[in-house]
Amino acid sequence: MKSPKLPKIEKEFENLKQIVLAAENFFLAPHLNPDGDAIGSMLAFNSLLNRLGKKTILFSQDPAPSNLYFLNGIKKIKNRLPKKTPKNCVAVLFECSVPNRAGDIEGFLSGCSKIVNIDHHKTAQLYGDVNIIDHSSSSTAEIIYRFFYDIKLKINKSxxxxxxxxxxxxxxxxxxxxxxxxxxxxxxxxxxxxxxFSRINDIIYATKPYPALKLLGRALESLEVSENGKLAKMSLRLSDFSEFSAVSEHTENIINYAMMIETVKACVLFKQDRERITATFRSKGDIDVSKVAALFGGGGHKNASGCKIRASLEQAEERVMARLRELLK
Ligand SMILES: [Mn+2]
Incomplete structure (x- = not known):
């Protein structure tokens, strides 16, 4: 598959600069289930806009991870859209491969004068009036840093x-x-x-809620390997979540434990919630699990991707495992 020819980032930075300097109102939104990069990038960009005297609306349909609450400005993020789109409002979407990755914002977006799309994933579509897509960036935060540099604004501590x-x-x-x-x-x-920075790492990596540890135990208990040790699978049932009063956020990082097995080339974690099954994938080297995610309407990176499936846990496992076995052949 050939990726679309991307617009030159310098030119797009120039376009974004013009928009940022000209517009008064901005609407900022990350992808659903936002991560540290989408939220961190959005908050830094929000601060940049505020320092230039711009009005901003911060929206996230799903709550930001609770361990990011130390980030400056995070409490300004609303999970409800304003009733009306402000006049001449520019929407800036962070890591949304398509606009509805930010949630049910179609109506709001249709009232916006421009859409800016900022992403570093290969799955990014070029739907924006400005598309700042850079596959060579480790993170959207790296792109935002370069924009601060470009617009000649010195980054502050927060x-x-x-x-x-x-x-x-x-x-x-x-x-x-x-x-x-x-x-x-x-x-x-x-x-x-x-x-x-040390406190940030402590909060994010060395602090775990009790339900998260109990859920990790349950996931590890469910761990199975197949295909001569190349494929690993873990599953969490709805009953596991209710037993420990755990929520989806508590599963973060669990998948990486399966990748610690030397022979494992790809792994999947199935999570059951009331409506559907979420499958999260990881892989090593050239094994491209985003292909499997895409088959089920999901996306992500070559070595880290995910999708959601409306089926029973058993059906979802059967369908996904068959595709993973094909991928590993
Ligand atoms: Mn990112």
């Missing part, structure tokens, strides 16, 4: 903390292959702002 959070979470603490020397250079520059 913006640096937001962008650092985006980079750290999206690179798995500088561990995933998308991490580049530029990622480290940008991080080094951010750290000059003297925010408490």
């Amino acid at each position: 913006e640096a903390a937001c962008l650092y959070t985006g980079i750290v979470t999206d690179t798995g603490r500088f561990h995933f292959p998308a991490t580049s020397s530029r990622t480290h250079q940008i991080t080094a520059l951010l750290m000059q702002e003297n925010f408490n």
